Amino acid sequence: MYADICIVGGGISGFTAAVAAARRGEKTLIVEQHGYLGGMLTMAGVGPMMTFHAGEDQVIKGITSELIDRMVKKNKSPGHVFDTIGYTYTVTPFDAEWMKHEMEMMLLESGGDVLYHSMLAGVDVADGTIRSIQVCNKAGISSITAELFIDATGDGDLSAWAGVKCTIGRESDGACQPMTMNMKMGNVDTEQIKAFVKDHPEEFPYLQGNTWMVDMASHLSVSGFAKTLKKAMDNHEFSGRLEGILFFETNNPGEMLINTSRLHGYDATDPIQLTKAEIEGRKQVRELEAFFKNRIPGFQNAVLLQSGPNVGVRGSRQIKGMYCLTQEDILKATRFEDAIAHAGYPIDVHSPDGKETVVKEDMHIKHGTVYSIPYRCLVNPYVHNLITVGRCISATFEAQGAIRTTPTAGAIGHAGGVAAHLARKQGVKPRDVSIPELQRILKEQGAYLFED
Numbered sequence: 001m002y003a004d005i006c007i008v009g010g011g012i013s014g015f016t017a018a019v020a021a022a023r024r025g026e027k028t029l030i031v032e033q034h035g036y037l038g039g040m041l042t043m044a045g046v047g048p049m050m051t052f053h054a055g056e057d058q059v060i061k062g063i064t065s066e067l068i069d070r071m072v073k074k075n076k077s078p079g080h081v082f083d084t085i086g087y088t089y090t091v092t093p094f095d096a097e098w099m100k101h102e103m104e105m106m107l108l109e110s111g112g113d114v115l116y117h118s119m120l121a122g123v124d125v126a127d128g129t130i131r132s133i134q135v136c137n138k139a140g141i142s143s144i145t146a147e148l149f150i151d152a153t154g155d156g157d158l159s160a161w162a163g164v165k166c167t168i169g170r171e172s173d174g175a176c177q178p179m180t181m182n183m184k185m186g187n188v189d190t191e192q193i194k195a196f197v198k199d200h201p202e203e204f205p206y207l208q209g210n211t212w213m214v215d216m217a218s219h220l221s222v223s224g225f226a227k228t229l230k231k232a233m234d235n236h237e238f239s240g241r242l243e244g245i246l247f248f249e250t251n252n253p254g255e256m257l258i259n260t261s262r263l264h265g266y267d268a269t270d271p272i273q274l275t276k277a278e279i280e281g282r283k284q285v286r287e288l289e290a291f292f293k294n295r296i297p298g299f300q301n302a303v304l305l306q307s308g309p310n311v312g313v314r315g316s317r318q319i320k321g322m323y324c325l326t327q328e329d330i331l332k333a334t335r336f337e338d339a340i341a342h343a344g345y346p347i348d349v350h351s352p353d354g355k356e357t358v359v360k361e362d363m364h365i366k367h368g369t370v371y372s373i374p375y376r377c378l379v380n381p382y383v384h385n386l387i388t389v390g391r392c393i394s395a396t397f398e399a400q401g402a403i404r405t406t407p408t409a410g411a412i413g414h415a416g417g418v419a420a421h422l423a424r425k426q427g428v429k430p431r432d433v434s435i436p437e438l439q440r441i442l443k444e445q446g447a448y449l450f451e452d
């Protein structure tokens with residue numbers, strides 16, 4: 001098989017990259033191990049998307065935003081709603097089943113293509129250039145050649161295998177943020193939850209007493225139940241170390257996405273550890289199902305709709321790119337000349353040690369801060385025809401805690417797709433593309449970039 005641009009991974013960043021490049025006339029192919037697009041959003045029950053905003057301003061637009069606009073028109077997402085946790089500005093619930101369909105439609109309409117059920121199996125590199133990749137699927141092992149490759153695997157599989165240097169996890173000891181086996185429960189009575197929040201402000205520290213905030217959105221987001229959780233922990237109801245109760249209403253009323261299990265000490269790039277994480281994750285889901293039904297108001301008659309289906313991975317490899325985004329760049333909102341995306345999501349690092357996640361004072365982002373992501377974080381000095389997008393771009397452990405969420409990963413992917421097109425058009429390596437031209441096309445495709 002041949003493609004001008006081959007993208008490994010069909011999560012949010014691979015999807016936006018593919019649509020962006022295909023809309024510029026490139027023969028674009030996504031290689032995806034599952035039978036649908038969406039990555040963590042559809043395969044690991046992640047949601048809502050958060051956040052497209054910084055303060056009042058929507059700073060993530062372009063293809064990522066277009067996906068939501070299309071879903072809003074079909075009543076498959078309410079769009080951006082107030083965050084009733086009080087953590088960030090807006091959250092964007094959606095219907096995960098519809099998202100698979102909408103992404104596929106957008107990809108095919110753009111002229112892009114996808115090969116499902118195909119996992120990366122090998123990479124041929126000569127003189128620092130990827131000549132072809134091998135994929136493993138029902139037909140055996142086959143090759144795909146392309147001029148440009150984009151790594152959108154989240155874990156940086158293609159980059160690492162092709163010879164790009166990578167780090168894993170926290171710089172001091174390589175520990176990663178915990179994984180989570182998300183779970184979905186239906187038939188939840190949200191009014192009972194809201195009443196409990198109003199009667200027990202001490203259980204919901206992010207709200208700082210402003211419990212009226214739970215009425216501010218059409219869809220409920222909740223973080224808290226600290227005392228309730230402690231009681232259950234003291235009663236040995238959990239085998240793992242949980243840090244708090246966190247759940248979000250999806251597009252469907254009374255359907256909650258529960259992001260509460262915590263799987264510590266696993267490396268997602270090690271298949272044995274990943275398998276153990278899946279097993280422990282499902283065990284925690286069973287424990288949580290009982291906990292929610294017995295202890296959380298509004299869940300008495302709830303039903304478990306699904307676990308996972310796959311365990312969710314927050315962080316693993318980061319490539320060592322031409323620039324490494326830092327915590328300081330996020331907090332001070334460094335203005336990069338080669339900025340290709342902006343975002344406002346705070347630094348959100350779940351403790352790798354199993355302690356409660358507290359945003360340290362020196363990691364606080366000021367309200368409304370809009371930081372930038374430079375193009376140099378997507379390209380590397382090791383492989384000439386490769387661009388890396390999504391959560392595994394070049395960033396420190398803390399900076400990755402900010403840029404890892406899906407709207408930002410989508411904006412990064414969008415830029416990667418345009419850059420791959422430009423590299424082909426200009427006949428240069430991805431790291432040498434014209435930045436003003438890259439930014440011009442991104443804006444033409446609706447992306448948000450500062451005007452200087």
Ligand SMILES: Cc1cc2nc3c(=O)[nH]c(=O)nc-3n(C[C@H](O)[C@H](O)[C@H](O)COP(=O)(O)OP(=O)(O)OC[C@H]3O[C@@H](n4cnc5c(N)ncnc54)[C@H](O)[C@@H]3O)c2cc1C
Pocket residue numbers: 008009010011012013014031032033034037038039040041043044046047048049050051118119120152153154155157179180181182259311312313314389390391392404405406407409
């Ligand atoms: C538990 C959890 C909760 C989260 N909560 C939120 C949240 O509330 N809101 C939010 O916006 N973000 C949240 N995030 C973060 C967000 O989900 C991810 O960081 C984001 O999805 C990254 O996008 P991506 O495109 O880089 O990678 P992914 O979404 O991981 O997509 C990677 C894709 O590549 C495919 N793939 C991987 N390896 C291979 C291979 N070797 N061969 C072929 N295909 C491959 C995968 O199947 C997948 O489709 C959460 C993450 C987790 C784990």
